[in-house]
Amino acid sequence: MSEIIAVANQKGGVGKTTTAINLSAALAIAEKKILLVDLDPQANATTGLGLDKNALKKDIYSVLAGEAGVREAVLATELKYLSVIPAMRSLARFEMEAVSDDSNHLYLKNALLELGDEFEYIVMDLPPSLGLLTINALTAAHNVLIPIQAEYYALEGLSDLMNTINRIKENFNPVLEIKGVLLTMYDERTNLSRQIEDELRKFFKAKVYDTVIARNIRLSEAPSFGKPIQLYDIKSAGARAYMSLAKEMTGK
Numbered sequence: 001m002s003e004i005i006a007v008a009n010q011k012g013g014v015g016k017t018t019t020a021i022n023l024s025a026a027l028a029i030a031e032k033k034i035l036l037v038d039l040d041p042q043a044n045a046t047t048g049l050g051l052d053k054n055a056l057k058k059d060i061y062s063v064l065a066g067e068a069g070v071r072e073a074v075l076a077t078e079l080k081y082l083s084v085i086p087a088m089r090s091l092a093r094f095e096m097e098a099v100s101d102d103s104n105h106l107y108l109k110n111a112l113l114e115l116g117d118e119f120e121y122i123v124m125d126l127p128p129s130l131g132l133l134t135i136n137a138l139t140a141a142h143n144v145l146i147p148i149q150a151e152y153y154a155l156e157g158l159s160d161l162m163n164t165i166n167r168i169k170e171n172f173n174p175v176l177e178i179k180g181v182l183l184t185m186y187d188e189r190t191n192l193s194r195q196i197e198d199e200l201r202k203f204f205k206a207k208v209y210d211t212v213i214a215r216n217i218r219l220s221e222a223p224s225f226g227k228p229i230q231l232y233d234i235k236s237a238g239a240r241a242y243m244s245l246a247k248e249m250t251g252k
Contacts, residue, residue, distance in 0.1 A: 002035075004112065004122045005179055006141040010164075011157050012128035014149045015184035017044045018219060020125035022238070023145075025228030026246035027121055028082035035074065035119040038087035039108075039137055040127040046086035049077050050226025053088050061091040063111050064098075064136075070111045078231060083119070095132040104132060105172055109140035130164050138168040143179035148200065150186045150193035150212075178204070182245065183212040211245040213238070 007020040017040070024036040037060060038045040043053040053059075062068035063085065073085045098104040112122060124137045138144065144165060148154050169176045181204045187193045201208050213219075219238035222229045229239045 001117050002112075002115065002119045002122045003143075004124070004141045006124045006126055006137045006144045007147065008126045008134065008137070008144050008161065009146055009148065009157075010128055010130050010134075010161050011153070014128075014154075015147045015182075015213060016128065017048060017125050018223075019145070019147045019182060019184065019213070019242075020045055020123055021048045021223075022219070022229050022242040023245055023249070024082055024121075024123045025079055025230045026242045027123075027250070028079045029230055029243070030246055030250070031081055032120045032250070033118070034082045035115070035122045036082065036084045037112075037122060037124045038085065039091070039124050039133050040087060041089055041092040041133075042127070043087040043089065043091075044223065045125040046084070046088075047226065048223040049082075049084055049086075049228070051075065051084070051086050053086065056086055056088055059086045059088045059091065061088065061094055064091075064094050064107045070114050078227070091133070098132060105135050105139045108136035112140050130160065134164070135168065135172075138165065138176060139172045141173070142175055143177045145179045145182060147182045147184045147213075148196075149184050150190075150196045152192065154196050155199065178207055180249065181208045183208070186212040186214045188214070209245060209248055211241060211248050213241050213245075216241075 007016055009016050024034045028034045046053050058068045058073040063070050063073050074083050077084055126134050126137050181200055183197055216238040218233045218236035219229050222232035225232055
């Protein structure tokens with residue numbers, strides 16, 4: 001059975017898509033068979049892997065809308081063990097179209113069940129909101145990875161995300177747990193980064209990863225070249241950090 005991980009934070013600009021792409025790539029380099037599912041209508045994970053979102057014939061919306069089987073939407077990437085179900089802007093229509101269906105929280109879960117144990121990990125990049133796409137992802141997931149930037153507003157909205165996770169767990173998905181909390185955009189030279197780290201470790205305790213993702217120019221550049229950091233600059237601090245995270249996450 002695949003382990004399904006939702007990379008979630010309702011706040012934008014926290015390194016969520018960067019984490020979804022580069023963690024997936026790091027796991028693939030470790031020869032884990034990975035499927036990355038882009039659930040954000042902005043489709044940044046899609047373009048970040050070098051796919052032209054305007055040239056796609058099938059995407060995650062096609063699957064959720066029942067226009068295509070889940071396997072039909074799976075595409076290969078430059079990395080042997082990494083596949084992706086891309087997104088296009090049409091995904092924004094999903095919430096409006098499915099709002100009146102009582103079972104609208106189950107669309108994604110039912111689709112992913114068809115894949116069985118084809119992938120070791122399914123990593124989902126969620127939109128920065130708590131709408132129906134996020135509810136679908138959290139209903140389908142086994143756990144949640146929460147990237148939090150080491151900045152002033154880092155904890156803003158975190159209680160809303162925790163409340164949503166708890167509501168999904170109570171109503172739709174009793175197995176849902178927090179996989180871990182990842183500090184991103186970390187600057188060890190500032191008191192602020194260290195203070196936020198202390199706060200998070202007090203609240204989440206061992207759930208906070210030892211690995212932190214520092215601010216890194218190469219990480220910021222990689223998406224514009226359509227590559228995960230490991231293919232853009234394997235020697236960069238960002239590449240080393242995500243390889244470390246993959247190792248910490250899998251315990252290997």
